[in-house]
Structure formats: C-alpha cells, structure tokens
Amino acid sequence: MGKIYHNPAVKLIVGLIFKNKDYLDKTKRLLIKRFGCIDFESPVLDFNFTEYYKNEFGSGLKRVFISFKRLIPPQNISDIKILTNKFENKLSLKGKRNINIDPGYLDMAKLVLATTKDFAHRIYLSKGIYAEVTLTFQNNTFKHKDWTYPDYRTPAYIDILNSIRGIYAKQIKK
Numbered sequence: 001m002g003k004i005y006h007n008p009a010v011k012l013i014v015g016l017i018f019k020n021k022d023y024l025d026k027t028k029r030l031l032i033k034r035f036g037c038i039d040f041e042s043p044v045l046d047f048n049f050t051e052y053y054k055n056e057f058g059s060g061l062k063r064v065f066i067s068f069k070r071l072i073p074p075q076n077i078s079d080i081k082i083l084t085n086k087f088e089n090k091l092s093l094k095g096k097r098n099i100n101i102d103p104g105y106l107d108m109a110k111l112v113l114a115t116t117k118d119f120a121h122r123i124y125l126s127k128g129i130y131a132e133v134t135l136t137f138q139n140n141t142f143k144h145k146d147w148t149y150p151d152y153r154t155p156a157y158i159d160i161l162n163s164i165r166g167i168y169a170k171q172i173k174k
Contacts (some may be wrong), residue, residue, distance in 0.1 A: 004034055005130070007174060009074075010018065010072060010074045010112075011105055011106050012071070013104050013111075014066050014084070014101060014103050015102040016101055017063050017099065018062055018099045019058060019060055019061055019062065020098060021062075023098040027091065030087050030090075031068075032033040032129045035072075036070040037069050037165055038069070039069040039152055040167055041065070041066045042064055042160045043064075044051065044064055045157075046061075046062065047061040047062055047151065049151040050150075056096050057097070063151070065161075067164045069171075071168075071171060072105065074105055074112070077105055077131065079127070080103045081103055081114035081116070081129045082128075082129065084103050088100065088101055104134070108165070108169065108172075109137050110133050110134075110137060110148055111134045111135040114129055115131075116128055117130065118130055119132075121133075121147045136152060140160060142160055
C-alpha cells in the first residue's frame, strides 16, 4: 500500500481570450481582488487558432496569460472555474461574452486546465467541472499530448508556461 502524502500547492494560471482591452483590464481587476497579485503577465498574443469564438466575439482576438503569486491547493480548481464562469457572465452583453477565462494550474510536472466539457481524456472533478492534463514537463520543457489544443503546442505558449514554471520552482524552494 502506498503512503498518502499531502499534495503541495500549485501555481494558478489563467488564459484570457478577448477582443477589447477594457474587458481584459476589468477581468484582471476581478481576478486580483479574488486571488491576489499577479506575478507574471505575458505579452498580448494574436489568437487565430480556431473559429470557435467567432460568432460570439468576432475576429481579431487576443490572448494573454497571467499567473498569481499566491499558490493554491489543486483541489480548488473546480471552484475557481465556476467563479471564472461567473465573471464571464458578469462581463457579458446581450448574452454574448466579452472575454473567455480559462483557469488552470501548473506544478513541476504538468499543466492542468479546467473545463466544463467532458471528453475521453478528461477527469470529472466536481460540480460539473473536468480536468485535463494539457502539457507534461519532460527534458526541460513542456510537451504536448495528442489532445492538446493547437495554440498550447506553439513555441510562444510553451515559452510562457516554462517561464511561469520557473517562477513556481523558485516559490516552492523557499
């Protein structure tokens, strides 16, 4: 029988897809109020990997990743996803979102994203929320899986997530 250990705290990350920077700023304020100060913010990246959001947001979408200084217990990711869905609804106009908020976490071995969508490679957590191991860390970098979204396979995203992992590594050494 294996010994049960307490899982260390993990690094909360949030991917934000938006068209209007005002909604990015409003969302960041909501997230900071709930999760504390941001310790990493990526450059604004073009998001043109899918047509999935076109009817709701239009074209010319952007993506930003942020992470937070305060670490979280990994089991909190379900409640965080529910909260970010509420933020999306709060910032919606006429039934259409103005921002897409994708929370997840990383530890030294993987990036986990939270979602409301079930699929064969996703594990049910609670309250209608699933988790997906999107990337694994091997040979000093994140590597994609067969199911990883195309944007998360790009060198730009991998570099961002490696940078956030570096911040996390320093945090857990203290």
